[in-house]
Amino acid sequence: MTLSFQSLGLSEAAINQLETLGFTTPTTIQIQAIPQLLAGRDVVGQSQTGTGKTAAFSLPMLERIDTENRAVQAxxxxxxxxxxxxxxxxxxxxxSNRRLSIVTVCGGQSMERQVRSLQRGAQIVVGTPGRVIDLLDRRDLKLDNVSWVVLDEADEMLSMGFIDDVKKILKQAPVERQTACFSATMPRPIRELVNKFLKSPATVTVEQPKATPSRIEQRVYIVPRGWTKAKALQPILELEDPEAALIFVRTRRAAAELTSQLQAAGHSVDEYHGDLSQSQRERLLSRFRAGQVRWVVATDIAARGLDVDHLTHVINYDLPDQVESYIHRIGRTGRAGKTGIAISLISSFERRKLNLIERKVRQTLNVSPIPTRSQIESRRLEKLQEQLREALSGERMASFLPVVRDMSEEYDPHAIAAAALQMVYDQTQPAWMAPDFEPPVERPKIIKRRIDKPQTSSATPNHSR
Known part of the structure; x- marks a missing residue:
């Protein structure tokens, strides 16, 4: 039996708005969390991307907001x-209530503009911990009337070093409040925070299917010393030639820079980030699903709003800080019974992270050097042969036969075909691959071990070691 939003206890106005938006069936986390939050309970939710947790906490919250009151309530x-x-x-x-005012308060944006928005009155404030602390210290943000606090992506706030700020904010919020904490993973500091600041919370969990190595081929490439990851990525992409890839980077700035470099190299790639409007995000997602954009560069946070089933590759341009995040990333490929490929670029100082990942997936991942020029050229010739076979089965080929017939009086037909292929091959030379391109050979480090000389009988033993 499929549950409906009506069965969860939402108001008729909320249900009508959801129907207008095209939402008809609640997700698992919505089914679990919404009744608990409507009943006034604190909630701890563990779920991954695409599970609908924003609606899970937003819909009950909106039921309780008093739009006649301009004080911050959530x-x-x-x-x-x-x-x-x-x-x-x-x-x-x-x-659908036009009286509802929501203010976003974040770093990197004008604080004065945010202060003016708060002074005009807002029922809901959404923000990053650092900027919220700044506004609280300046007394421009008051939590006296707050009855709802939500911690969204708590594990990411932990990994970014915001956990102390979060605790400070929770201490300043009214004791009589409802608190919800949502996190993809539950490391110990998050569990400790939940135990301290939430009151007898209901726990809701949405199990994600674990990434199974049998259907996800994991590859690791070592970035040569002195090379940037951007430089190392180009030959990898040339060799792998992903049909549809999601490339993970650490920061929004890195996403913008890498996207520009890949576009300049002639690749079909775009950047997905939170500053896009809803219509822009939907348009990009539609183009990606239709194959009009082959690769998308995104951060972990932005990618949580980007869910597609046809990914052939997941590329970890930057390894995540949390091992669990690696599992979640690569689990985006290899869906619907298909085989997926997960590629990770690592620098020499990231070997420790790789070891942690290997322990998590319980297998040793082979580390390969960056593809050589001969490997890339061999791959390009394979692709050229594939294109040639397609052309031979096409109808347009017939229009070129008179040219070959005329030239055959002077040249061998094999030589004509080879010359034509050479022209095509030269014209498709990647712009990034200079004539002297060749990654350096990474030699294994030689670890010098000290061998203590045997002590003579007359020597005094040294017990200080």
Missing amino acids: LILTPTRELASQVAEAIRTFS
Whole structure:
């Protein structure tokens, strides 16, 4: 039996708005969390991307907001301004009440503009911990009337070093409040925070299928010393030639820079980030699903709003800080019974992270050097042969036969075909691959071990070691 939003206890106005948006069936986390939150309970939710947790906490919250009161009644903390923007936009979408005011407060944006927005009055504040602390210290943000606090992507706030700020904010919020904490993973510091600040919370969990190495081929490439990852990525992409790839980077700035470099090299690639409007995000997602954009560069946070089933490759341009995040990333490929490929680029100082990942997936991952020029050229010739076979089975080929017939009086037909292939091959030479391109050979480190000389009988033993 499929549950409906009506069965969860939402108001008729909320259900009508959801129907207008095309939402008809609640997700698992919504089925579990919404009744608990409507009943006034604190909630701890563990779920991954694409599970609908924003609606899970937003819909019950909107039922309780008094739009006649311009004081801040709900505070939502997120790790990044991209996610804060996404959450604020989603809440606006879920509400049909024009009196509702939502203010986003994040670093990297004008504080004075945010202060003016708060002074005009807002029922909901969505922000990053650092900027919320700044506004609290300046007394421009008051939590006296707050009855809802949501921690969204708590594990990301932990990994970014915001956990102390989060605790400070929770201490300043009214004791009589409802608190929800959502996190993809539950490391010990998050569990400790939950135990301290949430009151007898209901726990809701959405099990994600674990990434199974049998259907996900994991490859690791070592970045040569003196090379940037951007330089190392080009020959890897040339060799792998992903049909549809999601490339993970650490920061929004890195996403923008890498996207520009790949576009300049002639690749079909775009950047997905939280500053895109809802219509821009939907348009990019539609183009990606249709194959009009082959690769998308995104951070972990932004990618949580990007869910597609046809990914052939997941590329870890930057390894995540949390091993669990690696599992979640690569689990995006290899779906629907298909085989997926997960590629990771690592620098020499990231070997420790790789060891942690290997322990988690319980297998040793082979580390390969960057593809050589001969490997890339061999791959290009294979692709050229594939294109040639397609052309031989096409109808347009017939229009070129008179040219070959005329030239055959002077040249051998094999030589004509080879010359034509050479022209095509030269014209498709990647712009990034200079004539002297060749990655350096990475030699294994020689570890010098000290061998102590045997002590003579007359020597005094040294017990200080």
